[in-house]
Amino acid sequence: MLQYTGIPKCVIGIENNKPECIDLLCKKTNGDSTIEVKPLPSVYGTGAELILIEKCLGREVPHGGLPADAGAIVMNVTSVSTLGKYLATGMPVVERTITVDGDACAKPQNIVVPVGTAYQDIIDFAGVKGELGKVVAGGAMMGPAVENLSYPTTKTTSGLIFLSKAAAEPAPVNPCIRCGRCVEYCPMGLEPVEVNQAYAARDVQELGKLHADYCFNCGSCSFVCPAKRPVTQMMSLAKAFYLGEIKKGGNK
Structure with missing residues (x-):
């Protein structure tokens, strides 16, 4: 992959609850300065693109930017394996x-x-x-x-x-009690409660300030919500609305 893309270095991120895999990867890449194996916290959401870049490289992708803006390309294991097979055999994904x-x-x-x-x-x-x-x-x-x-x-x-x-069967939905658990457990550090209010007001500028477009629908907010509210679905609607308005050049 490094040869075909011309990328100078590869960082393999792997959760630290897989010590045998970490040891094997370290042995396989021992002596190769272009490949680094980096153990990461075993926390749900760590595999998200923006979080991986921050954890592996210590860089932050600019708001509205792409990984390339932080000098990175993120690929999952399946994609790398499939691409490697294609380069070796010419066989596409079948x-x-x-x-x-x-x-x-x-x-x-x-x-x-x-x-x-x-x-x-x-x-x-x-x-x-x-x-x-x-x-x-x-x-x-x-x-x-x-x-x-x-x-x-x-x-x-x-x-x-x-x-x-x-x-x-979905659980009965209750009113929000503003406990803050959705904020506490969001891997991106977003504030779903505030995003919900901004979306209800169709406030594009406020949604931008709250970085509603950073949500990657991990489901953590809905999972921890004691009121069983569809927080993830609301975040998806807010994100889609914000991106749609930005594309049109709209604002409040």
Whole structure:
């Protein structure tokens, strides 16, 4: 990768709760000054692009900027592996390893599927336990619900979670008690409560000051909210509104 891109140095970030992987990577890269293995805190959200750049390089991407503005390119392990195979063999992405799991999954497992395989075919292969209520594509925290089971897998599909009727039932939503837990647990240091107020007022300038566009929908705010409010969904709406208005050149 370094040879083909001309990038002078690679930093491999890996969570510090994987000591065996860290030791193996250190041995494999020993003596290579162009590659650094950097253990990172095992905290949810650390793998986000902007956080990785800050943790690995100590640099901050300017507001509204790209990783390149901080002199970095961020690639996940799957992308690097796939690109490496392509450079070595000329074979494009034709298959993907995905995880099937969930309380309604009869046979949880990792499977290799051709890109384009319908979700329904994967469900039939893994089997359903009880009554299927919902299927989530991706991770439990960030994955969206699947609207149509005839949709195909893509090169970015990482897994399917089968949820039973009971597990898929949303909890009753209560008024915000302004406890601040969403602020405390946001890996980007955002203030969802303030973003919500700015979005309700459609205040583009205030949304910019609050960096609403930094949200990457990790789901932490909704997960820790004692009132069970759809905080992540609200942040997504606020971000989409802000970016849309900025593109149009709008303001309050």
